[in-house]
Amino acid sequence: MNVRWMQEADLPAAAEIHHETFVRQQRSLEWLQCHHKAFPQCMGLVAEKEVDGEPTVVGFILWLQKSGFRAEAVLELSLLTVSPAYQGQGIGQTLITTSLEQVRGFLAEQGSTLKHVMVTTRADNAAQILYRKTLGAEIEATLSDFYSADEVIMIARHV
Numbered sequence: 001m002n003v004r005w006m007q008e009a010d011l012p013a014a015a016e017i018h019h020e021t022f023v024r025q026q027r028s029l030e031w032l033q034c035h036h037k038a039f040p041q042c043m044g045l046v047a048e049k050e051v052d053g054e055p056t057v058v059g060f061i062l063w064l065q066k067s068g069f070r071a072e073a074v075l076e077l078s079l080l081t082v083s084p085a086y087q088g089q090g091i092g093q094t095l096i097t098t099s100l101e102q103v104r105g106f107l108a109e110q111g112s113t114l115k116h117v118m119v120t121t122r123a124d125n126a127a128q129i130l131y132r133k134t135l136g137a138e139i140e141a142t143l144s145d146f147y148s149a150d151e152v153i154m155i156a157r158h159v
């Protein structure tokens, strides 16, 4: 599997995955186009796998630089998703760790180092396990009745 920077041509495939996995959210393509235009405040990377001889986008991740371009950058893992047909194969885990190293390299080129990573998710989402395992993130606050349910804010400090 290859993890690489998201290109404009990847947006329809990414939107399809987003539509399948975030069923309460609308207008996936438009949402992703907005993020793509916001580079490098928003940094998107895709996981690509060879399927029937064709390189196929099977998941993606969006990282946001929070509160300006800082010498010590605070990132938010804003969105992570893997196509349902490919979940449970370690792709989410690889996407987080591999993309973060690419983002760290990019930040270094911009003269920045990485300070903290934050991520929020529904309090009942098992993705918390993934964030704890891959980033060392811990829950620091819970927001009641936020998007569609309670939402936890997790922070990985000094990653």
Ligand SMILES: CC(C)(COP(=O)(O)OP(=O)(O)OC[C@H]1O[C@@H](n2cnc3c(N)ncnc32)[C@H](O)[C@@H]1OP(=O)(O)O)[C@@H](O)C(=O)NCCC(=O)NCCSC(=O)CC(=O)O
Residues within 6 Å of the ligand: 021, 022, 077, 078, 079, 080, 081, 082, 083, 086, 087, 088, 089, 090, 091, 092, 093, 094, 119, 120, 121, 122, 125, 126, 127, 129, 130, 133
């Ligand atoms: C969360 C995912 C990206 C995980 O991707 P993968 O299936 O490829 O994960 P993976 O195979 O790498 O799994 C690695 C580890 O994560 C944990 N893990 C992942 N999903 C789990 C689940 N449903 N139940 C229990 N454990 C789970 C396990 O510890 C597993 O380790 P082991 O294999 O050792 O047991 C995917 O399930 C997905 O796209 N879900 C729908 C979208 C979503 O909920 N995204 C994240 C939450 S929203 C969010 O974070 C913020 C946002 O996006 O806005």
